[in-house]
Amino acid sequence: MALQASYQKKVFQFNFKARTSRGLMRDKVSWFIAVWDDANPNLKGIGECGPLPGLSPDDRPDFEQVLQDVLNKLSSHSLQHFNTSTLQHLVPSGFPSIIFGLETALLDLQNGGKRLIFDNDFTKGKSIPINGLIWMGDLDFMLHQLSDKVAQGFTCIKMKVGGLNFDREMDVLEYMRKRFYREQLTIRLDANGAFKTDEVLFRLEELSRFKIHSIEQPIKQGQPEMEELCRKSPIPIAFDEELIGIEGEEAKRKLLTRLKPAYIILKPTLHGGLQSCREWISLAESAGIGWWITSALESSIGLNAICQFTANYPVTLPQGLGTGAIYEDNIPSPLRVKKGEIHYDDSLAWDLSGV
Template identity: 45%
Template sequence: MIHFKYRPITLDFTFSAGTSRGVLRSKPSWVIILEIEGSLGIGECSLIPGLSPDNPGVIESKLENLRKNGVYRNKICRKETPALFFALEMAYKGLENRNPFLLFDNEFSKSRSALNINGLVWMSDAESMLAQAKEKASSGFNCIKFKVGALPFEQELKLLQEFRDSEFGVKMEIRLDANGAFTKSEALNKLEQLSRFNIHSIEQPIQPGQWPEMKRLCQESPIPVALDEELIGIQSKEDIQHLLDYIEPQYIILKPSLIGGFEVSDCFVEEAEKRNTGWWATSALESNIGLNAIAQWAASKNNDLPQGLGTGGLFHNNFESPLQVERGCLNYRPDASWADIETWIREK
């Protein structure tokens, strides 16, 4: 019989993390632990307030039900609670591999190769964002993503111009993430103005659920469009095919905690690659537990595009781990351990 327990944790940001949806200072996660015959499986249910489909109260209720009545994956509705489903998927994979932190056996998890990642510039005032971008560039990143949509648009244009004109910005690959901040009436005009900065792509320029308008942007925008929040709730193979065939995006962004785990992400990758649609994985602000799982999964796909997986340093109280960002790459250090999380689990 599999023994099940869980512990909630509030992850505290090292700074006020601004997006066009507001400012995050902390976020909830639950660590779940499966144990059978001395083997452990560990997963993380990570929520982003205001974005994740999972309701925190429902998560608590379902976790308590699993603790009392036994853990069965078929009791969890992936549509209703994709982050919880992913956490269980993560934990079972570690259990099956008899190593809670080795989910995918590949060159990354063996510390033989690194993952290329983008540096993320969080929303703040323009001066602070420019300083963030220059710091990321000087530390070795070749791709930087700016959050846009919260500042006055003219300030954002000036910020990008100043960065492009700097010694750091001349050859830098720039991505943008609007988090749906543009209205459908203004989006194309804004994308045309942004295009003069040689932008690689822009994530979710308008709010999800406006498929005809998003399709038009993908057809007419001078900047390639990447779907992000648009993928939430799309889980069956038929729905994935319909989304990609109708909107025809240039890129899709995969956040397993938001879309329902590895199996759904695998389907998105398979269908996207059939259509020559690019993709990369991004964390949903998981601790190092979830970040490790997503990084190992992404490494198994042999995708050379920079991944959005540089979020391990966001929290004061993250778990120590072998994950390390160095010169724009995520590495799995062979000389480090997961002793921090193992101690934390035993505390209660």
């Protein structure tokens, strides 16, 4: 009994203008892995590989060829003898989205091919608190999103900054604090590395008067100024891009020990898959560093796996798992967002006809 696998490419269309400090995104490509045992070809596990353009280390021209090569090697393995070590040998270094897609497909297969990646309370009805994401755009667009998120019951708002006029972004924050002071909103910011090193402290000081919970990646990753910035910033700094490409427990420990961020934000697609994220969480907790988990524009397939993985932990902070409604043509699933929380409604069915 040997494993078999195939993949299918799908392009998802955004239902709005998705703008970050790296530019405008109109669509998003994912590759879906199907894995089965040749003794039972009708039972399949499904996983999603979705590298982010301009950010993921595996956003490269040979991605599809590498994916095919990895899947070709599966036929020499059986499901019974497959483990994390085997996966690491199969997938070349620098392809975290393939690791994530393959490990979740295998977990799905092991659990009966029903998109039940882990056996925990999430798929039994327990919801996960999440933040509401405000995308960049003109002032009216951002304020409209903000009002919608508050009306939907979100109490933690994440706003992208650094891609527009700084004064305009400050205006949005000022409006947010004045208009919704009764709601006592928690505000998170994500700069995607947009601030220049010679201006970042000034800008963080300006932003801090709005009682900001944290700011993701204020400057580009890998810069020597980050160590001092983590010490001096008036706003707690959270790492996202800074973690990309850091492989192995010792390298991770050294980074956290040297830079000492307040938080790390984990994206399995970017940060080496689920097992790698487990390692990051363990190291962060040992160092007294907070963490939360965020999706990376995956469709319902990847988002479902990330939600179930997150539910393995005692969640205290809102997570970044609210991106399921951003596509016109997302895969119909039991995932639903209600009152600032995501939950799994098992009365609803998966529709994988497009995968």
